[in-house]
Amino acid sequence: MAVIRVELAGRGYDVHVGHGLLDNAGYLARDFIRKDRVAAVADRNSHAAHGGRLEAALGASGVGVDWFIAEPGEGAKSWGVLEKLVDWLLEHGVERGDHIFALGGGVVGDLTGFAAAVLKRGCGFVQIPTTLLAQVDSSVGGKTAINTRAGKNLVGAFHQPALVLADTATLGTLPAREMGAGYAEVIKYGILGDPDFFAWCEANGAKVTAREAEALEYAVTRSVEAKARIVAQDERETTGTRALLNLGHTFGHALEAETGFSDRLLHGEAVALGMVLAARYSARLDYISLDDANRVTQAIASAGLRTEIAALGMDCTGRDLAAHMLHDKKMDAGTLPFILLRGIGEAFVDRQVAMEDVAAFLSEQLQAH
Ligand SMILES: NC(=O)c1ccc[n+]([C@@H]2O[C@H](COP(=O)([O-])OP(=O)(O)OC[C@H]3O[C@@H](n4cnc5c(N)ncnc54)[C@H](O)[C@@H]3O)[C@@H](O)[C@H]2O)c1
Numbered sequence: 266m267a268v269i270r271v272e273l274a275g276r277g278y279d280v281h282v283g284h285g286l287l288d289n290a291g292y293l294a295r296d297f298i299r300k301d302r303v304a305a306v307a308d309r310n311s312h313a314a315h316g317g318r319l320e321a322a323l324g325a326s327g328v329g330v331d332w333f334i335a336e337p338g339e340g341a342k343s344w345g346v347l348e349k350l351v352d353w354l355l356e357h358g359v360e361r362g363d364h365i366f367a368l369g370g371g372v373v374g375d376l377t378g379f380a381a382a383v384l385k386r387g388c389g390f391v392q393i394p395t396t397l398l399a400q401v402d403s404s405v406g407g408k409t410a411i412n413t414r415a416g417k418n419l420v421g422a423f424h425q426p427a428l429v430l431a432d433t434a435t436l437g438t439l440p441a442r443e444m445g446a447g448y449a450e451v452i453k454y455g456i457l458g459d460p461d462f463f464a465w466c467e468a469n470g471a472k473v474t475a476r477e478a479e480a481l482e483y484a485v486t487r488s489v490e491a492k493a494r495i496v497a498q499d500e501r502e503t504t505g506t507r508a509l510l511n512l513g514h515t516f517g518h519a520l521e522a523e524t525g526f527s528d529r530l531l532h533g534e535a536v537a538l539g540m541v542l543a544a545r546y547s548a549r550l551d552y553i554s555l556d557d558a559n560r561v562t563q564a565i566a567s568a569g570l571r572t573e574i575a576a577l578g579m580d581c582t583g584r585d586l587a588a589h590m591l592h593d594k595k596m597d598a599g600t601l602p603f604i605l606l607r608g609i610g611e612a613f614v615d616r617q618v619a620m621e622d623v624a625a626f627l628s629e630q631l632q633a634h
């Protein structure tokens with residue numbers, strides 16, 4: 266068990282990581298429950314797998330649960346589902362001082378967090394992440410959002426949770442493919458800023474995706490520590506520090522858009538491909554050696570993740586992918602900063618990248634192999 270504090274003046278919060286702690290949710294979340302019922306959001310899968318445990322845990326403290334259950338998948342991060350959720354929360358009399366519980370992966374967390382941000386101009390929420398990706402990344406840091414036709418996470422707010430309960434036992438029911446997708450955001454922390462952790466991932470990644478308890482808890486804890494440190498330094502991504510967490514995402518979000526935000530390519534899988542592309546592009550610009558780029562590729566491939574965009578079978582050009590990138594939220598006065606590598610564990614923001622060259626590079630990658 267570990268408790269990691271996200272230090273934010275007046276709005277700091279704890280992230281609890283441990284095996285089985287969901288059963289203690291009534292006690293751990295006691296400061297954030299004021300009534301005899303709470304509103305909780307899940308998707309069909311997270312509800313079926315772990316809704317009963319949350320009900321039992323809160324029930325032991327005399328608290329009932331009202332559920333809003335979304336369909337699984339990225340489609341829930343939409344205007345339509347947000348509208349339904351907000352109306353449902355209003356019907357259920359949720360007040361500003363209340364906390365909404367989000368039980369699920371990053372989709373449930375991002376949707377619930379955004380609903381909490383706008384409901385009555387901001388009410389509280391508690392994150393109970395049930396995917397590896399959500400435990401190591403999306404439940405921490407307060408980025409909340411829905412997608413629009415133009416792209417990923419384009420409407421949202423920074424709104425921090427009051428508490429995060431990451432029970433690694435909930436990952437026992439997660440499909441293997443989702444473990445791989447979550448692992449991409451784990452190894453990201455090593456690639457962007459922690460060469461020792463990257464080396465640990467090279468040696469232990471298979472144990473993490475196989476859910477070996479000790480390795481899994483270590484990976485979640487170390488990832489949350491890294492994210493908490495970065496978020497405390499640059500909560501709203503204004504200084505460039507937090508932008509490093511976007512490693513692989515400019516490429517990755519373009520791939521998600523091109524594949525229609527569908528099960529064809531999960532967010533974590535897109536980020537894995539995006540990190541390979543960022544490493545290769547860094548080598549193309551001579552920031553890192555080809556050996557280092559290959560080492561990144563190899564570490565990602567060993568987790569069973571795809572590393573070649575050519576294998577996605579997308580009917581598009583490098584220019585099409587580059588066009589998606591122009592919706593990136595990092596765009597600044599017509600320039601798109603890229604998160605590239607000066608070494609493994611040394612990401613930086615490059616504001617000099619030429620989009621024409623990125624498009625040419627992507628065209629090559631689409632044809633490789
Ligand atoms: N806010 C952030 O900082 C941040 C960070 C990273 C990713 N994200 C967002 O997170 C989303 C991806 O999150 P995700 O990978 O968790 O996907 P997800 O929420 O879609 O969950 C993946 C799948 O697992 C199922 N599931 C969830 N928990 C389960 C469990 N314990 N047992 C069985 N099935 C379970 C879900 O129903 C879904 O089918 C993307 O929208 C991405 O943009 C946000």
Ligand SMILES: O=C(O)C(=O)C[C@@H](O)[C@H](O)[C@H](O)COP(=O)(O)O
Nearest residue numbers: 402406408417418507510511514594
């Ligand atoms: O927390 C952050 O900051 C991140 O960038 C984490 C990412 O893994 C996550 O996918 C995030 O939602 C992407 O941010 P966005 O601003 O590009 O939507």
Ligand SMILES: [Zn+2]
Nearest residue numbers: 450514532536
């Ligand atoms: Zn991500």
